[in-house]
Each structure stands twice: as C-alpha cells, then as structure tokens.
Amino acid sequence: MSMHDLEAFIRSIYPFELLSKNELSKATRAMNIAYYKKDGILISPSKTASFLYIILKGEVGEFSEDELLKVYSKSNSFDADALIYGQSAKQFKVLEELICYELDKASFLALMDSNEAFKAYFIQDLANKIHSAKQREYTTELSGFMMALVRECYVHTPTIVEKECSIMEALREMEAKKSSCIVVRLEEGYGIVTDSVIRKHVLFNGYDKHASIGAIALFPLISIEASDYLFNALLSFTKHAIKRLVVMENGKIIGILEQLDLLSYFANHSYLAAVKIKKAGSIEELKEASGEFIHIIRKLHVKGTKVDYIAKLISELNAKVYEKLYTMILPEALASKACLVVMGSEGRKEQLLKTDQDNALIIEDGMDVDAYVPYMKRLSETLIDFGYPPCEGNIMVSNAYWCKSKRAYSQEIARWFDTPNMEDVMHLAIFFDAHAVAGNASMLSELKAEILRHVEAQTTFMAYFAMPVLAFETPIGFFANLIAKENKIDVKKGGIFPIVHGIRSLALEQGIDVSDTVGRIKKLAHLGVLESDFSGALLEALDTFLNLRLKEQLERGFGNQVNLEHLNELELELLKDSFKIVNKFKKFLTHHFKLSMVS
Amino acid sequence: MFASFFAKRNAQKLNDERFRFLFEEVPLDEVVVFDTETTGLNPKKDEILSIGAVKVRGNTILMSEKFELFLKPQCEVGECSIKIHQIRNIDLQNALEPREAITQFLHFIGARPLVGYYLEFDVAMINKYFKPWLNIHLPNPQIELSGLYHDKKIKRIPDGVIDLRFDVMMKELGLPIFGKHDALNDAMMSAMMYVKLQNVEKL
Structure with missing residues (x-):
C-alpha cells in the first residue's frame, strides 16, 4: 500500500479523520504492518500494550476473564485505554488470523497531545463515545436548527450616511437601495434612523427635514456578528425590544437583519405549522397544516436535531391538531365535561411519523356517555382522513371501551390489577403513558393517582x-x-x-x-x-x-x-x-x- | 556443497573495503523484501528505474523503515515500458545516479537475506550495476516467494500444477491486494506473502 493509499485508509477511520494532514502523515510514517496467528495474545493483564492496532484483515476478540466482550474487525482500532493507562484488565486475542497496522505507543500518545478532539474521543467512556460519534454525524450535516448562522439568513443592504447628510437625502438613498433603515456614521460610532424615528422627529416634533440627520440618530447601535448564531439574534431582539440588528463582519457593517426575516426563517420550520393549526378555520385547513409535519421532521432530522426533541415538537403539534379538532367537532357543552387523552408513544411524546392512533375519552360522571358516541366516531374518522392510521388494537375513542365515564375507568383499573392477563397489562401500560390534549385534564391526573395507589397496595403486580x-x-x-x-x-x-x-x-x-x-x-x-x-x-x-x-x-x-x-x-x-x-x-x-x- | 566456498570466494573478491558490511553478521530474524521496476525484461540491455524495499522483522513489516528511490536511466525510457510501469521520463527528474542509488540500497539491506517474487531477475538487474563496480555479485542469501509457496502448496496436491501468478498467490493466501503496482507497493505485498508463508505449514 503506497503511503498515499495508507493515509487514505487511515483517514477513513474515525477518529483518525480528526487528525490534521500533518498529524496524519506523521502517524502513517510511524506505522508498521504485522501478522499474527489465530489465538495469538496481543494485550493482556500481564502483557502491556506497546501499540495501537488497526485491523487491515482478520478479527480480534476482547475478553474479560473468559467472557468475550467485543469483536474487532477491519478498520477497527484497539486498545487506546491499555496504552493510556499503561495496563489492561482485558485480554485481546486473535480470533481470525490478523494483518494489522501497528502504531507505537509514543507516536500514539504524541497524537493525543497534539490533537484535543482525537484525545477526547479516546478518553471518554461508552456513553460519551456514542454521543461524540453522533455529534459528529450531526455536525457533518448542516449545523442544527438553532445553530444556523446569521449570515445564512437573509440580510438587507444597509444605507450608510455621514451625520452631516440631510434627512431628505438620506431618505432618498434609503429608497433607492430599498433599505429598511439608515445607518449614520457618528463621531462616537454608528447610530440608526428608522421610520419610527423620522415619524417622531419630523412629523410630530416638526424637525426640519433638510437638517442634518446626525442629531436624530439613535445611539448606540445594537449589532451582531455575521458569524454568530441566529439563536443569539433572536435573544437580542427580545432583550432589547428592537426590530432590527446591524450585522457586522470584520468590524464593518455588511447588512441589516430584520426581526421579520428571522421569524420567517424559523417559521419555515415549526413555527408556521403551529400558527397554521391555530388559525385553521375548517377541518380542511387543519388537514393541510397537519400534512406539513413530515417536512418538518425531515428538515430537523437532516439538521441533526436530537430525535427526542423532534418527537417532542411533533407531539406538541399533534396535540394541537387533536385539541383543535376536538373543539371543532364537539359542542362546547360536551367538550368541557370530558377529557381527550392520547396514549402509548403519542402520550410519551415519542411519536414521530403519524403512526397508529392511540386515544381515549374520559367523560365526567353523570354525563350521558351515548351523547358523545357520534362525535367520537367522527373524530376517529377525521383523524384517519388526516393520515393517522387506525389503531390495530382498536384503542380509539370510537371504541366504547376507550370512551366511557371516569367511574367506569376506575372500575376497569381495579380489574386490571386484580387478575391481570397480558392484554390488561398492556392496557394499563398504555394508559399509564396517557397525556391529556383537550378538555378537563384533571380527570386523567386523578385516574393516574388511582393507578399509583393500586401499585403500592399490590407489590407482586409489578413483576407481571x-x-x-x-x-x-x-x-x-x-x-x-x-x-x-x-x-x-x-x-x-x-x-x-x-x-x-x-x-x-x-x-x-x-x-x-x-x-x-x-x-x-x-x-x-x-x-x-x-x-x-x-x-x-x-x-x-x-x-x-x-x-x-x-x-x-x-x-x-x-x-x-x-x-x-x-x-x-x-x-x-x-x-x-x-x-x-x-x-x-x-x-x-x-x-x-x-x-x-x-x- | 560448494556454497560456502563460493561465498568465501566472492567475499575475497570484493575490491572496496567500504562495502565489507555486506558480509557481516545480521540480526537473525530480519530479511529485506524488494522489487524493482525496469525498462524491460532483459538484464543485459534494460535498466532499473526504481527500487522499493521493506524490512521484515519476525512477523512485522517495518513500513516505518521502508526504502524507495528512482534511478536516472542512461537512455530515454521507451513508450512501451512507460505504459507498463507508468514511470515517465518526467517522473525521473529527481532520480539518482545509478551508483548513488545502488550504494543507498546496499546500506539498507546490509547482509540480510533478500526476499522477492521472481527474485532472480531483480538480483540480476542489481548485479548488472554491482558486479563491474565492486567485482562481486550480490552475496546475500536469496529466498524465492514462488518457491516457498510452491513447496507448501505441493504438500496438499502432490501432483498438481500450481498457479504461481502474483495475484493468484495473494488471493490464495487470503491477503488484501491494494494500490497500484509499483516497486514499493509490490515489495510490501510480497512482504505480506513472506510473513504469511512463514506461518503456515501447508496451503
């Protein structure tokens, strides 16, 4: 393998790809190729490691006493711990005859010293190792949703004038450039003149529109670096209660960031969908809004947002759809006397794509349960039409078992604990995950409290x-x-x-x-x-x-x-x-x- | 029977004491695997263009001590051979004078045994420069890979015809073929074959 091929091979292996070109070629120059027969012992408690091994062909097993913990194969490397700590409690044995690269300990430790990221990879424990690998996957895709940079957002051309410039002239220039505000060069730095400033001084206070603009400019100017996160821009807007920020790069003004643009940037994601759900005036409009979730998921996933967060966001949006639909379908008098809950993965806020509906209705004691039936049927059907497939186990409000009075649920819960079969256990499990989305939520909390009392009373139940x-x-x-x-x-x-x-x-x-x-x-x-x-x-x-x-x-x-x-x-x-x-x-x-x- | 005698005779003929190290003792478990690229297959008129070599100590191929250099040909490299080894005239701009190159090579190998695939040819090519100059032929013991391979293979199929092509041997030995064919790369792959063959009784 020529040096070039070798470098390419090593570079394709994580975490070696973290190395700089220089570090990498230093490392490859120090490597040798070694051959080991099956059952050869490379590292053991009594045989200290002197190399980092990178497998070219063959397999090596990591053993703790006699238990096989892990198998290393092509492109895997081991064992950094043994090199770092100078000893190993594990044994590394050749399972299939091995051809590997050997990087001597001194060169390996030198690499760790010179490259922080490389070092970090090796000294983290398993959970961290997984985390850092995922982190890397994320950063190679676009930076996260909130991690977009100011310069990635639309930035308006600035109009910059001297303080002696007349207000009219500045306005003309602003008009020509279609800027949204005027930046004024003052002695102490930059100031800003916006529409509202002109309105206040020229229209209300009768300031001469041909006078120099410097006197009315607001100072200081709130700015943000082009390389800063959009997220920080959002914070800045809220903190200073302003509508625009001046974007700086290398000490120069490169443009104006409008609050509106920033919002629309985020709106492309989830914000807009939530607004759409809220504003939906008909079931058709609501359906359209819920149809956009898949795009949001896709975008967030590509941008590397943690699945947990995506799921939470989507669950919030789904809950909004349920809530809206509930108020659209049910007459007010009935709606406030019941509680719509989502269960299972939806209840746990772990639902991503629209999968089976798992929902139920808890009706206040004393209400006529039958009055709810036609509406619940319609609710289930509408949800199916929206693309939430019906539940295979028929765990839906259209099923009488999942649409009943609070007292009936209490009795059922007691029965679940009494002589549980597998189905009862699963019913309890999904009900325990329930989450109220519309109506009177306190009924659900009361039922959950009952469940917990049963658990305390029946300790043997937990094993089942x-x-x-x-x-x-x-x-x-x-x-x-x-x-x-x-x-x-x-x-x-x-x-x-x-x-x-x-x-x-x-x-x-x-x-x-x-x-x-x-x-x-x-x-x-x-x-x-x-x-x-x-x-x-x-x-x-x-x-x-x-x-x-x-x-x-x-x-x-x-x-x-x-x-x-x-x-x-x-x-x-x-x-x-x-x-x-x-x-x-x-x-x-x-x-x-x-x-x-x-x- | 006369091997040791001829070896001594050879040693005696050496005309430059600076190269006496070629006859000295070497570390027991070390060999040098090498390969050359040439302008053609006739040692009488063709020339060496590059030499690639690696040391093997025990079961370890010491890539960190690899050897690779180019030789300045005495006549222009012909089109046919360029197509084979892909060394163009322009690639030889930084090449060394043959004598300088061979001197470096000798210092690299010392008295270690030489290993190669159809080694006889490569050694003949080296000798072409070496012999007229130092009055001896390359004294190092030689280990022929295809011979090693053949001997181990024949144990399993006593009357068989054994395919001794380089790539076939690599494949049969379960070794990864990588990169393009050049002197160093071939030496590296040959070294793998050598190490593997040292470790198997029969194939």
Whole structure:
C-alpha cells in the first residue's frame, strides 16, 4: 500500500479523520504492518500494550476473564485505554488470523497531545463515545436548527450616511437601495434612523427635514456578528425590544437583519405549522397544516436535531391538531365535561411519523356517555382522513371501551390489577403513558393517582407488569455479532420496546408522574434507582434506535426494520453497543423485579 | 556443497573495503523484501528505474523503515515500458545516479537475506550495476516467494500444477491486494506473502 493509499485508509477511520494532514502523515510514517496467528495474545493483564492496532484483515476478540466482550474487525482500532493507562484488565486475542497496522505507543500518545478532539474521543467512556460519534454525524450535516448562522439568513443592504447628510437625502438613498433603515456614521460610532424615528422627529416634533440627520440618530447601535448564531439574534431582539440588528463582519457593517426575516426563517420550520393549526378555520385547513409535519421532521432530522426533541415538537403539534379538532367537532357543552387523552408513544411524546392512533375519552360522571358516541366516531374518522392510521388494537375513542365515564375507568383499573392477563397489562401500560390534549385534564391526573395507589397496595403486580420486557430476544449474539434476518433487524422489538417498557415499569413502581421515557429515565437517575452512568447509556441507546429507525422510515417508509446494509461502520458499531446496553438493562430488570420467579 | 566456498570466494573478491558490511553478521530474524521496476525484461540491455524495499522483522513489516528511490536511466525510457510501469521520463527528474542509488540500497539491506517474487531477475538487474563496480555479485542469501509457496502448496496436491501468478498467490493466501503496482507497493505485498508463508505449514 503506497503511503498515499495508507493515509487514505487511515483517514477513513474515525477518529483518525480528526487528525490534521500533518498529524496524519506523521502517524502513517510511524506505522508498521504485522501478522499474527489465530489465538495469538496481543494485550493482556500481564502483557502491556506497546501499540495501537488497526485491523487491515482478520478479527480480534476482547475478553474479560473468559467472557468475550467485543469483536474487532477491519478498520477497527484497539486498545487506546491499555496504552493510556499503561495496563489492561482485558485480554485481546486473535480470533481470525490478523494483518494489522501497528502504531507505537509514543507516536500514539504524541497524537493525543497534539490533537484535543482525537484525545477526547479516546478518553471518554461508552456513553460519551456514542454521543461524540453522533455529534459528529450531526455536525457533518448542516449545523442544527438553532445553530444556523446569521449570515445564512437573509440580510438587507444597509444605507450608510455621514451625520452631516440631510434627512431628505438620506431618505432618498434609503429608497433607492430599498433599505429598511439608515445607518449614520457618528463621531462616537454608528447610530440608526428608522421610520419610527423620522415619524417622531419630523412629523410630530416638526424637525426640519433638510437638517442634518446626525442629531436624530439613535445611539448606540445594537449589532451582531455575521458569524454568530441566529439563536443569539433572536435573544437580542427580545432583550432589547428592537426590530432590527446591524450585522457586522470584520468590524464593518455588511447588512441589516430584520426581526421579520428571522421569524420567517424559523417559521419555515415549526413555527408556521403551529400558527397554521391555530388559525385553521375548517377541518380542511387543519388537514393541510397537519400534512406539513413530515417536512418538518425531515428538515430537523437532516439538521441533526436530537430525535427526542423532534418527537417532542411533533407531539406538541399533534396535540394541537387533536385539541383543535376536538373543539371543532364537539359542542362546547360536551367538550368541557370530558377529557381527550392520547396514549402509548403519542402520550410519551415519542411519536414521530403519524403512526397508529392511540386515544381515549374520559367523560365526567353523570354525563350521558351515548351523547358523545357520534362525535367520537367522527373524530376517529377525521383523524384517519388526516393520515393517522387506525389503531390495530382498536384503542380509539370510537371504541366504547376507550370512551366511557371516569367511574367506569376506575372500575376497569381495579380489574386490571386484580387478575391481570397480558392484554390488561398492556392496557394499563398504555394508559399509564396517557397525556391529556383537550378538555378537563384533571380527570386523567386523578385516574393516574388511582393507578399509583393500586401499585403500592399490590407489590407482586409489578413483576407481571415488567415481564414483557423479556418477550423478545435482543438481536445480538454471543460473539457480540448482530443477529439479522435478511440483513434486517426489528429495532422496536429488539431495543425500543424493552427500554420503554422497562422504564415505564420502574416509573410505575416509583410513582413517577412523567409520561415520556427520557423524562422518566432522568427522574429515575435522580431518585438513584438507575446509576447516572447507566441512565446516560440508556438515553444514548434509545436515541440511537430511534435515530436509525427514523432515518430508515424517512428514506423507505414506515416500519421498525432497520436494514444493516444501509448502515455505515460507525452506525453498526453504535447499534451493537446499544443492544449490549439493552441486555444489561434486561439483566438489571430481571434482578430488580425478580422476573426469574414469575413466568 | 560448494556454497560456502563460493561465498568465501566472492567475499575475497570484493575490491572496496567500504562495502565489507555486506558480509557481516545480521540480526537473525530480519530479511529485506524488494522489487524493482525496469525498462524491460532483459538484464543485459534494460535498466532499473526504481527500487522499493521493506524490512521484515519476525512477523512485522517495518513500513516505518521502508526504502524507495528512482534511478536516472542512461537512455530515454521507451513508450512501451512507460505504459507498463507508468514511470515517465518526467517522473525521473529527481532520480539518482545509478551508483548513488545502488550504494543507498546496499546500506539498507546490509547482509540480510533478500526476499522477492521472481527474485532472480531483480538480483540480476542489481548485479548488472554491482558486479563491474565492486567485482562481486550480490552475496546475500536469496529466498524465492514462488518457491516457498510452491513447496507448501505441493504438500496438499502432490501432483498438481500450481498457479504461481502474483495475484493468484495473494488471493490464495487470503491477503488484501491494494494500490497500484509499483516497486514499493509490490515489495510490501510480497512482504505480506513472506510473513504469511512463514506461518503456515501447508496451503
């Protein structure tokens, strides 16, 4: 391999791509190629590491005592920890005869010294490692939604005049340039003259329009650097209660940023959709507004926004659609005496694309339940028309089971706890995730409080409730290999469901009144039920699954299958690590809820 | 039977003591794998254009001590050979005078055994410059890769005809082929074959 090819190969491997050209060529010049037979030991507690190994061909296993933890194959490198700490508790053994590059310890440590990002990658723990890899994916795409720069937004041409210039002349120049304001060069710096300033001085106070403009200019001028974030511009508008900012670059004025443009920039995203929903005067208009969500998701995903945030935003928007539709369809007298709730993933605010409706109606005791039936039927049908597919399990307000009085729910909850079968457990699970979107929300809180009282009274129930966590095998094998069917893996069964349901079980047990998984994990960590490292790992693993699924869904439609062929090396690595975290979590739950004692 | 005798005779004929190191002891587990690019296949009239070489110590290919240089040809490089090795006249502007290049090469190899694919040709090419100048032929022991390969392969298929083409051998040995063919690259791939062949009983 010529030096050039070698550099190209090394550069294609993360985190070596973080190295500068100089650092990279220094590193490759120091590398040797080595060959090892099967079963050769490269590093062990008694054999200190003297190289960083980068695999060209073959496989190496990382063992802790006799347990195989990880398999390294082409393009993987190991083991930075052993080099940094000068010892290793792990053993690295050749599984398949190996050809690898060796970078000596001194050169490796020198690289770490000279490159902060490179160093950071190696000294972070697993959760951080996943995070930094994702961060990188994000930054390679456009900078995040809020991270757009001022210069990316539309900036108006400025009109700049001397302070001696007459007001009329300045206005003419402003007209010619179609500027929105006049920047005046004063002795102490720049000042600004806007329409409202002219209105005040010339029209109201009778200031001579041929007099010099300097005297009426406002000073100081609020400015922002072109390289600053739009987000900061937004803050500046609010803080100073102004409508325009002067954009500076290298100490020079390059334009004017109008509040209106900034808003419309954000409006292209979610803001506009929310306004549209609010303003919708007919069901048709509401349908049109809800049809735009997919574009928002796509945009946010491309810009690297965390899936968790996208889901929250979309859930807020979905909730607004539900709320609006509820008030449009139901007569006021009925609407205020009931509560529309969304459940399951929608309730947890984890819904992204429009998937099955999971909703229910709680009606105040004493109201005529039958009066609601036709409206609820219409509500379900309209939602289907909007593109929210009907729920397969028929968990919808059009189903009498999910449209009943508060008292009837109370009785049902008691029955769920009494002699639960699998269906009851799942009903309880989705109801526990419920989130009120319209009507009288206090009824839902009261019912949830009842659930928590039942949990306290019946401690053995929790094991039954948590049991489904183990329903699906984690698709990762003994050799830390991914187990796929036709190269596809169901990430919902394999990863998302065990985390979501496990966390839900813990939340139910602990009486945590938060309905989204991320919020629950954070609360559980706060309560000390989950160690903070582990909760961080769970959050990252969940985000990994959701991210890969969303990517697949955006590219190839619905479903929970992720095709391994579409993943790059890093994504495969993250997926493996995430499933390992799932397995660890299952172990934890088995122990916590004593699942091995029920079956 | 006469090998050691001829070796001594050869050593005796050396006419320049500065090159005595070619006969000194070497680290036991080190060899040099090398390859040349030439203007043609006739050692009598063709010339070396470039030499690429790497040291191998045990199972490690010391790329960090690699060797690569170009030689100034005495006559213009012909069109036919340019097409094969892709070394154009312009690529040889910074090339060394043959004597200087060979001197550097000798210092690189010392007395280490030489390894190569159809090594005989490459050694003959080196000798073409070397012999008239130092009055000896290259004294280093020579290890022929295709020979090593053949001997290990024949154990499995005693009467078989064995394909000894370079790429076929690489493939059979399960080694990755990379980059374009040039002297250093071929030396590097040959080094991999050598290391692999050292580690297998039969193929």
